[in-house]
Amino acid sequence: MSAAIEFRDVSFSTPQGRLLLDHVAFTVEEGTTTAVLGRSGSGKTTLLRTVNRLIEPTGGHVLLHGKDVRQSDLIALRRGIGYAIQETGLFPHFTVERNVGLVLEAEGRSRGERGRRSHELLEAVGLDPSVFARRFPHQLSGGQRQRVGLARALAAQPGVLLMDEPFGALDPLTRAEMQDMVRGLLARLEITVLLVTHDLDEALYLAQRIVLLGEGKLVSELEPSEFMRSDQPEVTEYIRAFRRGENSAARSVGAQRGTP
């Protein structure tokens, strides 16, 4: 297997001098999914954004298929990378179909081709095109919007897909549904995925490798089973903290329902 994404000592500090990424180095193999875990402020989103150059590292290199992303044409680079985020960023003035086909529109593909591809992708993410293609984003539920965002990210058949907490804003049931759908889809597409999440279970379910970031540094990079067995203090602490958070969330849901 060859490297699809390679982080070589990637650092980033803000103009105010805050170090958000500190010599992060790891590789994402072609066709695999790597989850980047970490608490808020650990630098995971910043790291993800260095790949499509929404953020330019202040040190080190990011390589995509062996080529430094800084040496690629910015527009071509971004069109070759899918991007799906928690807020979805759907264009509110476009229909679902046009949202999905926008990258193809930007590339000057024909209307017919765009329409065909949009419908194909809507089906792939579990939305019936005859129902949803003509709708506007505000006429969709959170989960449906997220599906459209994913379809749009895949429109130009990118080799790499970046996902930033794509299910973070969804309720647990919808999230589980989405995770099932994405797992099936990713397996079919054989696409390389970098998934930023704070949800350990999501990482375990979707990823072949788990990277844990802490305060901008790479803490560990392991397979899911190794991750769960790891006795590295930062890893066990993260797992414990995550479970604790989960329990307290469950308790507060219970309290709201009036059960002890």
Place this chain on the structure above:
Amino acid sequence: MSDFLSRYGGEILTLTYEHLWLTAAAMLFATAVSVPAGIWLTRAPRWANPVIGVANILQTVPSLAMFGFLLPLPWLGERAARIAILALTAYALLPIVRNTYAGIRGIDPSVVEVAHALGLTGAQRLWKVELPLAAPFILAGLRTATVTCIGIATIAAAVGAGGLGELIFRGVASMDNRLVLAGAIPAALLALAADALLGLLERRFKVAGP
């Protein structure tokens, strides 16, 4: 009344046409300058405060004084309409620049981020995403500017640029309220019509929210 109309009707029509022409020309110039300026400010935000500040100061110059300042200038002073159009343009700048800038800056950041991330070029971002989403704000700025200009254009008669102000000034000088109203009522109707028309356009461009 019918006497008055048969005597002044033709003149009112001519002056209304002049009034419209002055305002339309000024709005055309102001839009051609302000919309691109507002867009540019979103790309170079550190200039936003100084530029909007200057437009703000222009706005505070009393209109009679503004016409007076421009009178002695060469070329401009030769034709009163030139002065009027330039002055009206100056007054129209602020609302359009400010609303263009604020309209584009106010777009949901995640939408802008995705527009970048999908690899839209600068021009594609502008035409497909930013301008359509900022359109209601830009049109609101145009509307404010138009209504303001229609009002201020009445003062343009003071430098002999014509327009409905002529009737008002003449009416004041001869203490004839009918003449004042013959200028003021059509000017007010013009302003209301422009407001309604542009308001309609603005709503047409509004994107339905959640």
